[in-house]
Amino acid sequence: MRAMVTPQLGDPGLFEERDVEKPQPGPGEVLVKVVAAGTNPVDAKLRAGAIPGAVEPPAVLGADVSGVVEEVGAGVADLSAGDEVYYTPELFGPGANGAYAEYNVVPAAIVAPKPPSLSHEEAAAVPLAGGTAWEAIVRRLGVKPGQTVLVHGGAGGVGSFAVQIAKAAGARVLATAGSSNQGTLGELGADVCLDYASDDVAGAAAAENGGAGVDAVFDTVGGQMEEATGYTRPFGRIATIVPPEGDLTQLYLKNQTLYGVFLTRERARLDEITTLIERGQVKPLVDEVLPLNEVGKAHERLDSGHGRGKIVLRVSES
Amino acid sequence: MRAMVTPQLGDPGLFEERDVEKPQPGPGEVLVKVVAAGTNPVDAKLRAGAIPGAVEPPAVLGADVSGVVEEVGAGVADLSAGDEVYYTPELFGPGANGAYAEYNVVPAAIVAPKPPSLSHEEAAAVPLAGGTAWEAIVRRLGVKPGQTVLVHGGAGGVGSFAVQIAKAAGARVLATAGSSNQGTLGELGADVCLDYASDDVAGAAAAENGGAGVDAVFDTVGGQMEEATGYTRPFGRIATIVPPEGDLTQLYLKNQTLYGVFLTRERARLDEITTLIERGQVKPLVDEVLPLNEVGKAHERLDSGHGRGKIVLRVSES
Numbered sequence: 001m002r003a004m005v006t007p008q009l010g011d012p013g014l015f016e017e018r019d020v021e022k023p024q025p026g027p028g029e030v031l032v033k034v035v036a037a038g039t040n041p042v043d044a045k046l047r048a049g050a051i052p053g054a055v056e057p058p059a060v061l062g063a064d065v066s067g068v069v070e071e072v073g074a075g076v077a078d079l080s081a082g083d084e085v086y087y088t089p090e091l092f093g094p095g096a097n098g099a100y101a102e103y104n105v106v107p108a109a110i111v112a113p114k115p116p117s118l119s120h121e122e123a124a125a126v127p128l129a130g131g132t133a134w135e136a137i138v139r140r141l142g143v144k145p146g147q148t149v150l151v152h153g154g155a156g157g158v159g160s161f162a163v164q165i166a167k168a169a170g171a172r173v174l175a176t177a178g179s180s181n182q183g184t185l186g187e188l189g190a191d192v193c194l195d196y197a198s199d200d201v202a203g204a205a206a207a208e209n210g211g212a213g214v215d216a217v218f219d220t221v222g223g224q225m226e227e228a229t230g231y232t233r234p235f236g237r238i239a240t241i242v243p244p245e246g247d248l249t250q251l252y253l254k255n256q257t258l259y260g261v262f263l264t265r266e267r268a269r270l271d272e273i274t275t276l277i278e279r280g281q282v283k284p285l286v287d288e289v290l291p292l293n294e295v296g297k298a299h300e301r302l303d304s305g306h307g308r309g310k311i312v313l314r315v316s317e318s
Numbered sequence: 319m320r321a322m323v324t325p326q327l328g329d330p331g332l333f334e335e336r337d338v339e340k341p342q343p344g345p346g347e348v349l350v351k352v353v354a355a356g357t358n359p360v361d362a363k364l365r366a367g368a369i370p371g372a373v374e375p376p377a378v379l380g381a382d383v384s385g386v387v388e389e390v391g392a393g394v395a396d397l398s399a400g401d402e403v404y405y406t407p408e409l410f411g412p413g414a415n416g417a418y419a420e421y422n423v424v425p426a427a428i429v430a431p432k433p434p435s436l437s438h439e440e441a442a443a444v445p446l447a448g449g450t451a452w453e454a455i456v457r458r459l460g461v462k463p464g465q466t467v468l469v470h471g472g473a474g475g476v477g478s479f480a481v482q483i484a485k486a487a488g489a490r491v492l493a494t495a496g497s498s499n500q501g502t503l504g505e506l507g508a509d510v511c512l513d514y515a516s517d518d519v520a521g522a523a524a525a526e527n528g529g530a531g532v533d534a535v536f537d538t539v540g541g542q543m544e545e546a547t548g549y550t551r552p553f554g555r556i557a558t559i560v561p562p563e564g565d566l567t568q569l570y571l572k573n574q575t576l577y578g579v580f581l582t583r584e585r586a587r588l589d590e591i592t593t594l595i596e597r598g599q600v601k602p603l604v605d606e607v608l609p610l611n612e613v614g615k616a617h618e619r620l621d622s623g624h625g626r627g628k629i630v631l632r633v634s635e636s
Binding site: 051241259 | 369458558559560561562563565566567569570571572573574575576577578579580582
């Protein structure tokens with residue numbers, strides 16, 4: 001089968017189109033024909049070797065699949081050939097195989113039915129970013145109606161889901177992005193759209209709750225943890241998908257909680273997101289669709305850090 | 319009334335015995351005759367000026383009172399003269415007045431009935447340290463039966479309560495202390511007693527849960543946050559009563575949660591601790607009782623960082 005292989009860790013120009021062996025589903029696994037593959041910042045980190053020991057090249061990266069079940073392994077009763085599915089594949093360990101290929105083998109337990117209203121390109125934008133946003137906003141931060149949440153990087157892959165999920169949870173949402181993405185923040189439903197370069201983000205956040213500060217912060221950007229402890233209220237919560245850095249003295253003096261959130265995968269969480277998608281409360285933000293062999297171009301964009309939603313790769317016809 | 323005053327921020331030798339004005343209870347407040355006052359590391363930090371802006375000298379410090387209600391202010395219906403009570407007084411702000419004095423005025427809402435089975439000296443060891451341990455173990459870490467908790471500094475003021483409360487919550491408890499306090503850890507109920515100087519604490523913690531690591535860590539000592547993220551399991555929790563320092567990359571990669579816990583006060587939480595005390599599940603660990611005018615000596619011990627339970631000051635006869 002055709003795959004875009006990472007032959008060694010390094011820059012986006014290294015991807016090679018290769019013919020690799022088509023995987024076979026073992027017990028409890030399914031073989032999926034990949035129609036579209038999402039791209040994520042974690043792919044770029046893995047490609048660059050920024051997470052030591054996580055990937056052994058040559059490797060096939062890619063953390064989002066939308067496709068069609070082609071074959072089921074022994075003992076798989078809840079999926080059948082022809083089912084349209086979406087999920088995040090196993091990226092680490094001996095059986096790791098990513099989405100940048102025509103076929104993917106995956107444990108059936110982490111595969112969910114694709115939201116019927118979405119195209120494969122739209123669905124491929126969801127699993128990792130939407131799942132991470134759900135994990136942070138719903139499960140960890142526990143955002144409730146009436147609360148105020150600040151989302152850093154609200155127009156990005158994870159952030160664009162987080163803004164919508166926080167709104168669905170009944171919160172007032174402040175969100176930051178660059179000047180060119182202010183309109184996007186508004187379309188996603190943010191109540192207060194902030195330009196991180198020119199607006200007083202800290203001041204706006206600190207003014208919430210009568211000057212106590214926001215109830216919760218979700219940081220998808222990094223580099224501002226110390227500042228965040230200042231404009232989050234006492235007993236407030238901060239979640240981050242980047243390593244937390246800086247002086248955390250205020251976190252302790254203000255009885256705050258810090259949640260680290262990193263790539264996990266499960267069917268139940270995808271089913272929850274599917275519900276929101278089908279009810280029209282969440283919509284994936286797809287910036288561009290490229291053919292699989294232009295994955296290097298997608299990674300250059302990921303490396304730049306200036307994303308608007310997701311870049312999706314078209315792998316095959318559905 | 320007699321009080322041990324901190325005339326300026328600095329070392330333990332600065333305390334002065336002074337005759338200061340006896341406070342009067344306003345609406346919603348009660349006047350309490352202080353029988354015993356607890357001492358806490360936070361007192362030493364405040365005295366030394368380690369929390370900038372928190373205290374304006376001359377000030378009366380002291381964060382634990384056990385005593386007898388002498389007079390109630392307007393609108394106080396649930397307390398009467400003669401009631402034996404314990405609590406943490408208001409330490410910050412314009413009306414701040416601490417426990418190192420013959421009388422204390424306090425909002426009735428944060429005052430709780432003293433556990434009947436305890437002497438005033440024992441009761442004065444409880445409110446701040448026991449309340450902080452309850453907050454960390456029960457409310458923030460949410461320790462459940464079957465879980466494993468590591469308590470750093472398990473023989474100290476807060477740690478000695480934390481070990482007992484975690485046991486009461488049904489957990490397996492690993493606890494650290496110096497070599498001279500290993501017996502104390504065992505008496506408190508710790509399942510695994512570790513000498514922080516000579517035992518492989520990280521190895522013991524990492525071996526729990528089949529090698530995944532402990533479910534939760536409560537750090538009352540500091541300086542080991544990065545190590546703690548290593549021996550705490552994925553999705554595990556860490557609570558700290560000292561500023562968290564070090565590289566927190568693993569916190570994020572392992573989906574862990576960090577709780578900052580700092581001085582708060584309330585009646586409901588004291589009532590919960592009273593229940594455990596009266597049932598014999600928690601017992602305050604009083605190391606020494608000194609007269610009020612030897613508060614400087616108590617602070618020298620606090621500064622040393624080598625405590626075994628609490629040092630309590632005898633203020634007056636009950």
